[in-house]
Amino acid sequence: MMGGMNDRNILMSAPGRLARRLLPFPRRSRALLDALPAFAVAAEAIEEVPDPASFRQTLLQLIGQASRRIMIVALYLQDDDAGREVLDALYAARARQPDLQVSVFVDWHRARRGLIGKQRSEGNAGMYRAYAERLGDGVAIHGVPVQNRELFGVLHLKGFVIDDVLLYSGASINDVYLARHGRYRLDRYHLLRHAALAEAMVDFMQQTIACSPAVRRLDRVDVPTTKSLQPAIRLLRQQLQQARYVVPHQTPGTGEVAVTPLLGFGRTDNKLDEVLLALLRDCHERVILLTPYFNLPRPVRVVIGQLLRRGCRIDIMVGDKTASDFYIPPGQPFTTIGLLPYLYENNLRRFARAHRRQIDAGQLNLYLWRDGDNSYHLKGLFIDDDVAVLTGHNLNPRAWSLDLENALLLRDPAHRLLAQHQAEWAGLQRHAARLSDYRALESPRQYPPAVRKQLRRLNRTRLDRLLNRLL
Numbered sequence: 001m002m003g004g005m006n007d008r009n010i011l012m013s014a015p016g017r018l019a020r021r022l023l024p025f026p027r028r029s030r031a032l033l034d035a036l037p038a039f040a041v042a043a044e045a046i047e048e049v050p051d052p053a054s055f056r057q058t059l060l061q062l063i064g065q066a067s068r069r070i071m072i073v074a075l076y077l078q079d080d081d082a083g084r085e086v087l088d089a090l091y092a093a094r095a096r097q098p099d100l101q102v103s104v105f106v107d108w109h110r111a112r113r114g115l116i117g118k119q120r121s122e123g124n125a126g127m128y129r130a131y132a133e134r135l136g137d138g139v140a141i142h143g144v145p146v147q148n149r150e151l152f153g154v155l156h157l158k159g160f161v162i163d164d165v166l167l168y169s170g171a172s173i174n175d176v177y178l179a180r181h182g183r184y185r186l187d188r189y190h191l192l193r194h195a196a197l198a199e200a201m202v203d204f205m206q207q208t209i210a211c212s213p214a215v216r217r218l219d220r221v222d223v224p225t226t227k228s229l230q231p232a233i234r235l236l237r238q239q240l241q242q243a244r245y246v247v248p249h250q251t252p253g254t255g256e257v258a259v260t261p262l263l264g265f266g267r268t269d270n271k272l273d274e275v276l277l278a279l280l281r282d283c284h285e286r287v288i289l290l291t292p293y294f295n296l297p298r299p300v301r302v303v304i305g306q307l308l309r310r311g312c313r314i315d316i317m318v319g320d321k322t323a324s325d326f327y328i329p330p331g332q333p334f335t336t337i338g339l340l341p342y343l344y345e346n347n348l349r350r351f352a353r354a355h356r357r358q359i360d361a362g363q364l365n366l367y368l369w370r371d372g373d374n375s376y377h378l379k380g381l382f383i384d385d386d387v388a389v390l391t392g393h394n395l396n397p398r399a400w401s402l403d404l405e406n407a408l409l410l411r412d413p414a415h416r417l418l419a420q421h422q423a424e425w426a427g428l429q430r431h432a433a434r435l436s437d438y439r440a441l442e443s444p445r446q447y448p449p450a451v452r453k454q455l456r457r458l459n460r461t462r463l464d465r466l467l468n469r470l471l
Contacts, residue, residue, distance in 0.1 A: 029278035036275070036409070037247040038258035041194045043416035046257060048424055049189035052179035055169060056082070058191065059178075062162040063089045069101040071161040071202050075154060075392075076110045077141075078174030079127040081181070086173050087131055087139065094138040105157070105205060108143035108226070109150035111218050125218045132219040143218040144209055145226060145233050146240065146265070146404045153402035158392040161202050164195035168408055170379050170392035176325075177377075185325060185375040188290075188424075190390055192259065192408070200245050200261060208243050212236045240265040240404060258411040264393070267401040272393065275409065277303060279383050286313045288382040288425060292325075293340070294318045294348040295396040301351075308358050317367040317432055319376030321345045321442075327375075334450045339458070342451050345441060352438035359437065367432040378428070382421055386413045 049055050063070060063086070070090065077083050094100050106124070113123045128141045147153035160167040171177040171187040192198075209215055214232035216224060226233075245261040252258045264272025280287060280303045287307065294316075296304070304314060321327055321341035328338035348366065358364035369376045381389040391407035393399045410417065435441070444455065 029281040032274065032278045033282060036260050037249045038252070038260045038409075038411065039194060039197045039200075039247065040250040040252040040256045041192060041197065041259045043255055043257050043412070045193040046259075046410070046417060046420075047191040047193075048420055049167075049169075049191060050427070052171070052177060052184040052186065052189075055167075055171065055187075055189040056178040056180075058189070059086070059160060059167060060089050062160075062165060062167060063093050066093050066100060066162050067097060068163050069161065069202065070103070071101075071159075071205060072104045072173075073155075073157045073159050073201075073205060074104075074106060074172040075156060076106050076124060076172045076174070077104060078172070079124045080175045082175045082178040083124070083127065083173055085178075085180075087127070090139045091131065091135045098138075100138075102139045103205075103210070104139065104141045105144055105155065105209060105215075106141065106218070107150070107155040108145035108216075108218075109147075110154060111143050112223075113150075125223065128219040129221060137219065139219065140217060141219040142210060142215050143223075144215050144404075145229060146237065147402070148226065148230055148233055153398075153404070156392055156399065156403040157406045159201050159406070161198045164193065164198045166192040166194070166198045166201060168192065168390055170377060176375065183374055185377050186369075186371075187377045188380060188390060190408075194259070196248075197259060197261065200247060204243070204245050204263075208239060212239070237266075241269060244271065254414075255416060257416060258409075260409040260411075262407045262409060264399075264405040264407075265403075270401070272391075272405055272407055273299075273400055276300075276381070276389070276393070276395075276407075279381065279387060279389070279409075280304070280307065282383075283307055283312050284384050286315070286382075286384055288315045288317070289395065290317050290378040290380045290428075291395040292319050292377045292379065293394055293396050294344045294351070295394075296347075296351075297395070297397045297400040299400075300395060308355065308364060311363075313363055313365075314358075315365045315367065317369055317378065317428060318344070318348065319378075320368040320370040323370050323374065323376040325375045325377065329373075330448060334448070336454065339451060339454050342444075342447060342455060343458075346444065346455075348435075349438050349441050352435060352441070356438060359435070366435040367429065368435055369428065369432040371431040382425065385415055385418050387411055388417065388421055 049058050070093065077086065090102050094102050111124045144155040146155050158168060158170055169187050169189040175181055176183050176185045212232065214229050214236040243263055245263060247260060262272045262275055264270045277299055307314060321344065324341040326337055326340040328334055352359060352366055355364050379391050379394055388410040389407050393405045393407055399405055444452065
């Protein structure tokens with residue numbers, strides 16, 4: 001009897017379940033997207049910068065031409081040749097223009113420690129203080145603690161504003177991001193020339209971040225301890241969960257694109273995460289997803305599964321494990337952080353195995369990027385032919401709930417930017433190979449002995465799941 005009732009219940013609910021799988025236009029997602037405010041930006045004012053060397057050249061050129069303000073927001077500005085080159089340029093610009101407002105925002109925790117796996121040091125903050133002692137305090141460098149500990153979240157906002165120009169990239173500032181010594185870490189780089197958009201990015205940093213008692217200057221000697229800032233950090237977290245960019249409701253005209261800057265922080269009421277999911281759910285035909293670390297949050301995996309059942313084409317590009325910034329080549333001393341590329345490869349293997357039918361049919365295409373000993377740091381989305389997301393968001397659980405993230409949503413129904421996006425995607429594919437089958441990935445049995453030992457230990461204790469959420 002119970003079996004018969006269950007069968008009838010399944011049959012009665014089948015039309016609804018089938019509709020949820022097949023309907024391409026979920027009303028809730030469409031309503032959320034339609035309600036988003038936006039700046040109307042001329043398409044010709046949006047320009048892709050092609051590579052890390054051009055990014056460095058563009059950044060230094062803009063700094064050299066600055067007349068009113070410079071604001072740099074990045075995870076870190078490193079104590080190395082590239083970091084010193086940028087700091088030299090900032091101080092030189094300030095010397096030429098004494099009224100120039102120069103501010104740099106970096107993660108508090110990341111700035112006050114040395115590199116992972118290296119000897120203990122005072123971190124990049126030591127360089128900031130040395131510059132200020134030698135050249136004055138005209139370049140204000142702020143440390144932003146969005147959590148009490150780096151493990152539980154960092155400042156992951158991006159964006160360099162010089163006068164009325166926004167240079168947006170997921171890159172931070174160091175030798176490899178700026179291609180200083182023969183190696184590079186590939187990211188995406190875009191110039192947006194729009195005064196009101198630049199103003200919105202600056203206003204948020206000044207009104208929400210810079211004025212917080214948790215945010216302190218790192219270029220000064222009397223830097224407080226993190227422990228003493230904990231009450232202020234809690235208050236900042238509460239404010240960030242409600243914070244938004246101030247954006248008008250402008251309707252793009254002929255030749256214009258709708259650009260919406262978005263913020264995301266925390267597990268609940270995260271506007272950026274909500275919009276990313278809505279964009280994916282609203283896909284009609286195709287998604288291109290870029291991420292350096294294959295560790296998709298569960299909500300994203302669920303929506304991708306729905307899109308595949310609906311018949312959408314999904315292209316995902318990730319870095320080969322050897323193109324990860326955490327990869328430790330054989331022969332070098334191994335540390336635990338070197339496990340991460342192997343954890344991500346295992347995630348990719350499980351995903352590819354679960355979707356091997358769609359891979360065989362060409363509906364799901366997984367690309368592995370590799371170019372010598374260079375590394376891959378791309379993030380973002382292309383959806384159908386009219387939506388692009390520029391972001392530093394890694395599309396992983398940490399970015400989904402712990403880090404402070406932002407993005408620029410570009411909606412382009414007239415396809416003014418389509419040729420630019422197609423050229424960018426074609427360029428990325430030059431150093432990428434399509435994964436034909438999950439068995440094409442290196443077998444865990446072939447991993448280095450130290451990696452196999454650590455992975456067995458993690459699997460026994462299920463700590464691999466915790467690491468996937470935190471790193």
